[in-house]
Structure formats: structure tokens, C-alpha cells
Amino acid sequence: MPIQSWQEMSDSQPIVSKMLKNHVKKQRVSHAYLFQGDVGTDKEGLAILLAKSIFCNHLNQHEPCQQCKECRRIDSGNHPDLHWIVPDGASIKKDQILHLQKEFTYTGMESNQKVYVIVDAEKMTDNAANRLLKFLEEPTRQTTAILLTENLYSILTTIRSRCQIMSLQPLNPDHLQQNLMEQGLTEANAKLIAQFTQSTQEALEKSNDAWFAQARKLVVQLTEMLLYHPKEVQLFVHTHWMPHFKERRQLQEGLDLLLIWLKDIVNFHVDYREAIIFIQHQERIEKASMQWSLQTVTMAIEFVMEAKRKIEQNVHPQLVMEQLTLQISR
Template structure:
């Protein structure tokens, strides 16, 4: 599906309005710095802006998507649009020098030129200084678009020469919709939205066998806490801890446990539309019969306290053992 400004307005309303206004008034900046989390639409907006700049057939803000300029931008073959990505771990001086050389030539089809630098925070010091020199001598018809997840890692002198545009995290409904359009089921999209606000990370997790097993272990722990309390310490020692080896992994396990008990609370309050573990409705109803609303709310506090203890470097197995005892009380 061809991306249009209406799509970007839904995803990033404030940012899109700013850029659309610039196009409308023919006041496109010579340099932009798009900064925000991974998966928030920085590259999509950069490409849409480039298409709006180059498309000769557009009659509105939207590019036509059919002319040779639009088609070549989408296929990555436009002669006057240059994209730079890290070469290995960094963006090197030679890449910026090559860009400068390319820009000394007259545009092949017009005098307009656009370059997009992805992960701009990965420029080496030499590359940053070369880019700074380039930005200090802007051509009337050249537009630079720098993309970054960490604007503070970019030279302040570069930042001061760019129009800074902050991309906000996606709202949950928009994120769910984006994930479903990427092929995730409604239930999976909802769970991933509860775990992360990042489209790319959510898609990655949905395919991750480690994460799939983590979800299974959470459901198993819940059932054991209800039906086989005496075996919980053995389960924690032999199955839970070997899977959640790192503190960061254990935090993810606790996040899933937190979501489960929130769902139990939603069950009690009959807020079915808010339930995340929608695939386990029968198990959630059984859990809501086992844990009262008051106890489920207490469990949420116990889990939050366990997460804090992990951050304070308390021994992970002790944290889990104490937590399961609190939940059983």
C-alpha cells in the first residue's frame, strides 16, 4: 500500500503537520533531524518528504506514486536521492566525502537533491566534522534528513543547523493496528503492545522462540500457584530461572506476570476489552475465581516490588521465591 500523508498524520500527527505545512508554503528546511524511538515512522516520513519534493506530477501534498521519480525512490534507485547507513558499526568519513562528491555534480534531472542519513548518531568524529562543513554551506535546493534514536549523541553544532523534529511513541491503538497490518493476530498484537511501544521490537519478539517460551512459563507458573503450590519452588529452580538467566530477561518475565494479574483485575471489573491475554480467557476466569479483586491488586504491588529489588541487585532467585510466596498468601 502506497504511503500518503493521511497515514503519517494518523501515526505522527504533530510532526506530519509541521512537515506538510513546510511543503505547502514551499519552505522546506535545508536540514532536518528526525529523532525518536525505533519504529515510530522516521524513515517513512523521510521517504514521503523526498517523494513530495521530487514528484513532478503531484497536484496535492501527496506524491502520485506512479511517475518515474516516485517509482525510483520506492525502489531505491533515484539518482538525486542518496541514503547513508552505517558501514559496519559506524558511518565513516569516506561515506560523507563520497556524498559531498556526488553533490558537486549538477542534478541529473533537476537541481533538487536530498540525502537521508540513518542512525546518524553512529557517525565517527571525522564523519561528523565533514558533515558539519557540508551543512555550513547549504545549497538552495539540497535537503538533508538525519534520522536518530539518540539526538544527544550528535554534535551540538550539527543539531543547531538542523530543524529538530521529535517523533512521539505510538499510541497503543495505532501500534496494534500497525502490528496487525504486519501480519500479527489481534491477540498477539495486543500482547506486544503491552510489552513494547516499538513496532520493530514488537515484530521481532512475536517471532522469538525465547519469548514464546517465556509466555508459556508464565501461564504454567500461574496454574501451579493455583493447583500445585508445593511444586512451585522446584518449578522456579528447574524451569523459570534457567530460562530467565539475565536480569533483563527476568524483568521481562515479571512484566508478563504483571500483565496477567492486570487481566485478572480486568476480569473482576468485567472490562473484557482491556484484557491482553485474550487467548487464555478460560484460564483468566479460573484465576479470577482463585484470586479475589483485593488479592489480585496486592499481587500487582508484589510484582512491582520484585522488579524494584532486581534493579537494586537483590539475588534473582531469592526475589522470585519471595514473590511466589507473597502471591500464594
């Protein structure tokens, strides 16, 4: 369920919500915003809420009505004056920004107001970023840019300087975990899923995701193979791991699960048991800590982090996994 009101957003992001509400109420919406926050902080939901507050015909002080034609069009993704730019493959390209600029030379379909949202703005190519910079340097009063990013410092300094930066605070995993348990999840499931999202709705969806359930099993199986059957690991990667983690995004999530498992072994070594996430596998984690020294596990974590960087750099996934498992099983 998308965020419906600034009051609802205030529960998780009180500072940012208060600032944006004041901008709407005083009709001082900036020409450019940069929303920075971790996965799960619902930057897109915040962008939609701000867009509704700009376009809604029946604002109640600062709250969009959610019922008018403008609000419904935004919900359906069909508002003619709200434009979304998302990565085309691995990046946002110059042609996408040029097309956006061309669209903005036309008068708004419903009013003179136009809004554009750039998702994963850190993935703009240098040419795209420089083109956007020229766009931001010549703002019109009726245009609002909303850039979304997980990594503020991957955005050009010159672009950052032309935006109002809104930093979304990370949500408390313990709070989310408790909330999920109240929704019926087991402690083990709630503890793990809270590591992957800060949204209750996304977490509930993930708890019912058969793909994610199988991913967890494969991570446990991979660690068992690395520990006890290292000569068979490459075959396991080829026949079981890669067929499941087909997309780069999926492989990143699999590596995140592997990182959590390895960090659990570290926490067992240092006797920090309450921090263990895979609580239903504590016996396996204890056995693993007997096989792998603290130094070995720490090195394995570094290898996984390097593998994640290579996936981000478009190195062939199969080669990345083969190298990673060889490094860990040495």
C-alpha cells in the same frame, strides 16, 4: 505498505505532517531536518514521502503522484539523487560522510536537487559527526539533509542547531492493539506485539513471524529455569537461547521480552493486573510473584537494563547472558 500520502501520515502525525506539507506547498523546504521518534513511528516512511514531494514531477498541491518516474525510482531505491546512509556495522563512519560529500560535488542526474537521508544518525562516530557538521554549515539551496534518530540528545548540539527538528509523537499502544484485534489477532498477541512497534503493518508481520513466536517461548522457558532450575540455566543459555538470538538486534529483542515479563510480575505484586502484557501466562506470573519479592524483581529489571547497555557497547553476547542469568538466579 509504505505511506502513500500526507493525508495518511496526518492520521498518526498530525503536527509534523502539517508543518512539512506547508514547507512543500510554499516551496520552503529546509536544507536540513532531524526526524526524532520512537521505533515504529515510521521515520523512514516520512523521509521517503518528503523526498517524493521534493522530486515528484506531478505534485497535486503537496501530494506526490506516486506514478511518475521520480516516485517509482524512489520506491525502488534507485533514484540517482536520493542517497541513503546507514550504519556500517555498529556505526556510521567518517568515510561514509566523505563519500556522500564527494557525490554531492556532482550536478544532479535529473535536476540540481539532491537529498540525503542518514538513518540512525545517533550512531555516527565523532569524526563522522564533525565531518557532517562542516557539510551542514555550508548548505546549498538544492540540497536537503534528513537525519533520523530515536535519541535526539545523542546528536551533537551543533548539528541539532542546524536542523529543523521534527519530533514524531508516540502512537497509542491501546489504539494499535484495538486495530490489530480488528485485523484478527487475539488479545494476547495484540497486547504483546503493540509493545514492539507502532506500525500496524510491522505488527501484522511480526504476528506471523515464526522467529518471534519461538522467542516468546524461549523467554517463558528462561524464566521458568531461573525460578525452578537455576543450576541448569547456563546450559539452557548455551544450547537454546544463544542459538536463537544470534544477532545483537535479536538478543536486544529477547531482552525486551524478558523485561516485559518481569514488569508483569511487578504489576501483579502491586495489583495492577490490567497492565499485564503476557495475559495468557497469568498463572505463571502469579507463581513467579510468590517466588520473587518485589525488590528481587526490581533488581532483575535493573540487571536486564544493564545487559542491554552492554550489548549496545559490543560486549560479547554470551558473556552478557551468562552474567545476567547468574545475577538474577542468586
